[in-house]
Amino acid sequence: MQSSIIHHQTSIIKQEAQRLGFLSCGISKAGFLEQEAPRLENWLNQNRHGEMRYMENHFDKRLDPTLLVDGAKSVISLLLNYYPSELQNQESYKISKYAYGQDYHHVIKEKLKELLFFIQSEIGEVSGRAFVDSAPVLDKAWAAKSGLGWIGKNSNLITQKTGSFYFIAELIVDLDLEYDTATTDHCGTCTACIDACPTEAIVAPYVVDGSKCISYFTIELKDNLPQEMKGKFDDWMFGCDVCQDVCPWNRFSQPHSEPLLNASPEILKFSKSDWDEITHDTFQQVFKNSALKRAKFEGVLRNINFLKEC
Template identity: 40%
Template sequence: MPQPPTDYTDLAKRIRGWARELGFQQVGIAGVELDADEVHLLDWLAAGRHGEMAYMEKHGTRRSRPAELQPGTLRVISVRMDYLAADAREGWEVLGDASRAYVARYALGRDYHKLMRNRLQKLAERIAEAIGPFGYRAFVDSAPVLERALARDSGLGWIGKHTCLISREAGSWFFLGELYTDLPLPVDAPVGAHCGTCTRCIDICPTQAIVAPYQVDARRCISYLTIELSGPIPPELRRPIGNRIFGCDDCQLVCPWNKYARPTGESGFAVRHGLDDSALVDLFAWSEAEFGQRTEGSAIRRTGYTGWLRNIAVALGNAPHSPAIVAALEARRSHPSELVREHVAWALAEQAAKAAATTT
């Protein structure tokens, strides 16, 4: 016996309820027209602002045309999951202590990719239980998807001048995920932008990576330099990195809308291994085996062990002079990786200059 026609308005309401039950704080539904965003993306790529992230251009227009990535896509269900850990040391405090390591707040706990993708799969299964088989595909920062543009169009927030998505109710400390679907669900209305004349994110950026409102040059961004970049960090950008060893949150820490951010209730995002408040010399002493064990199930794995040492060496060079830091760097002076050796040599020179300055 054929199933009765689906009431898609009612289904959309039920999808929101199921999403909340699965741990998502917000859900919205968008269409797939991203023409203006495609122009912005192509201009950004043409300017070379993606740096070494060749994957940003190799997918062509599939990033801005959902139906090319997943044939049959009519709607995108966007979800938000808050990640700010209640037990983490306050960000500005860590940044203000140059002997400690700053790790981007999103990477302090469990890697979000698998966790959110599993939840999205469960959401799809609940939809299928209600209406029968349908076409879908789940994404969590894992494919050519313009997730912020889709989240904006689904009413989850607006894209700020730092290019992060901002919610009036929740700030910007959250992850995004998408469920591409062939269901003709009713779409939500986008919300207006509320950055106004504020330029705090632009002004605070340590490397001036936000070259204009809504335009980030990844080649200068600390998140790119400490995670995506595989080679040496440009010498002129090393001092501005400070003690940021994995990612950067300055533009979010300064954003006034984050006064509305709420700590996550997701236990998987709780701080692991004290990474919210670790001494640089302690992390620099990790062996490759320790790095593998302590970053298991963590987004930090993406930088790799040599990238980890490279980043910490820069931070140690930026730290106040101390014999302990010099000893830690000397212990890595002959590291097998040329990348590590180069950054250690730079850091030792920085430490020597600081020592000389204190004796004159």
């Protein structure tokens, strides 16, 4: 009897996730990530996180969701597609596809709130928390553990059906559910992402040196960009998609259907001269709901000037 109830609850949660527009939903038993612990420790010890000091914080919580949510029993992992139907002007500075539309944090957080409300309405008194890059949760590890894909050589979560252009989010709840199993790795002998990385940030299969990544330089790094990187950014102004663009599995990517993630007209049509001439007021007005605000106007200008010097 108990197992049939758990099966039903798991099914309706996954159905609701699909209704809310999530690409897929997988569930894992909440607990300590034993395999991830030494990997994370080595990565930090080798300073692969650069100036991202926040990665050093809450080490135990990153590996154990029961320390984030009292009585946590299940991690519900969700994917939301962001692959655009139209790409930006090729004669422009490049912006990572995930930043074409509105800031994904807000878009996904609302969907997660709806899903949690549904669970509480349909199942009863369930406590939980929603996570979208907002707390020390190893998103990709949980998504892989719940069978949503495998972590590829470029350290992104990859699926055979849709590639890797999607956001990952979680609900951690104090509810027992049916648990999914991990899938197998399908990178094979392919090294396309390693070969194509402009800054050689993929230092070994499955190991990315975050401190060498263009996304890190253009978004996370607040200091001046290192001179030794001049000429290596390939016109990437905010983020970088190279290791995903060359991944063979992304030939199966399909455009998303979330209106809030639709590309802003400016991102699609802006040329280099438009970006060169952008003012602080225009930036604040046009990109007020955009992920570009994370780099701030000053950061975007710094990146553009760096590219112009190359």
